[in-house]
Amino acid sequence: MLKVVILGAGNVASHLCKAFVASKEVSVVQVYHRNKKSLHFFPTEVDTTTCLLDIKDADIYIIAIADDAIKPFSKGLPITKKLVVHTSGSKAMNKLSNTNRKGVFYPLQTFSKKKAIDFSEIPICLEAENETDLKLLKKLGDAISKNVQIVNSEKRAKLHLAAVFVNNFVNYLYQVGSDLLLEDSLSFDLLKPLIKETAAKIETLKPTDCQTGPAKRNDLKTIENHLHLLEDSPYRDLYQKLTKAIQQNYNHG
């Protein structure tokens, strides 16, 4: 049984905790957070503490806190020579303090408090300083996911950047779509089947094989009509930028 301590109480911490608790191979011996209120959201069978000096012995300590807090927090941990990992996509492994053995346990997914998640399909990207620790992390990853990968800090940074495009930026485009419909009192629900199918397509087809629309076919009349509709819109520039990028991609630029 792998013993883990979770340090943090945000979305990643709570979703990871739930997945570990559901697994037979992992025991969450403790969750730490300085704020007692934040710990109320964790399963009652899990021991919690608000005091770092009380943290229990474990095989792996998982820091799941805001990116910029990782470095100072890992420095202040009152433990030594333990395996301490962070869960960040964008921070290098060596941001962690030298007082412990370092590692990364990065689940490549978007987490919301309000939405349950199936961990089994989530890619978990691992990094460690040595083979033994990597094996330990692999065991932890395998306990909750079918898709565990070894990815170094450099590649993980690129992965995180790509994730910003397909998650943060895509979600922003959903919001633009929603806003445009709102102007005409049209329901965002109308776009939901299209959004679903757009995402479903790339499970089997390459994005380049799914590209359609006025920019791809260089339909200048429709593009002109759209720009006319966006005359006083804050989204006009973005429309032009994305249209131009697609046109160039298909040699219309």
Add this chain to the structure above:
Amino acid sequence: MLKVVILGAGNVASHLCKAFVASKEVSVVQVYHRNKKSLHFFPTEVDTTTCLLDIKDADIYIIAIADDAIKPFSKGLPITKKLVVHTSGSKAMNKLSNTNRKGVFYPLQTFSKKKAIDFSEIPICLEAENETDLKLLKKLGDAISKNVQIVNSEKRAKLHLAAVFVNNFVNYLYQVGSDLLLEDSLSFDLLKPLIKETAAKIETLKPTDCQTGPAKRNDLKTIENHLHLLEDSPYRDLYQKLTKAIQQNYNHG
């Protein structure tokens, strides 16, 4: 039994034909396309013709061809006073010739030759010149979808514009993500669960409630790191543009 003639043989035409054939309330009496080869993809039980003078009598004639061809094609139809509709999101109803009764039957979805589709969830946006024709189109829509709406040309244009953002532009961002990973020999498969979840979230949550990432939380250090990674990339401008848009949206601009 509603009798329809489909004029066209592309993705929309073939998917609509399949859905109508599967419905008990619609009879596809004929499919027309000038090119015999294109008609091979249609079900064998459906009558086809390459000659406009041979088109059969029907309740509704559905023009499912390239947007810019709609106007001249509808003018050249050797029928009069029939209900003739197009399936375009961006073309106004009055692009159709006055020689027949006009209407629009716009399925708001992305269609690929290679991927089957469930029509029942697809919003179908209708428009007609009078109540009788609208009822006829409603009956046709109800035969294949649970989501039939009446949407005039002006609103439909806006809907189509919003669809460009959440489909064409989103798919382009998938491609950017795929390209960025390719540079580091990382598989696009790593992003697929994230893409799926990003789309799944907005089925129950508003896009503004799903927004996360460095731009939303004004994490300037991570943004700087990303720009550094994109130093010689064609995607740098787009990253900046989208980041700025999100920052402004959350009052960081």
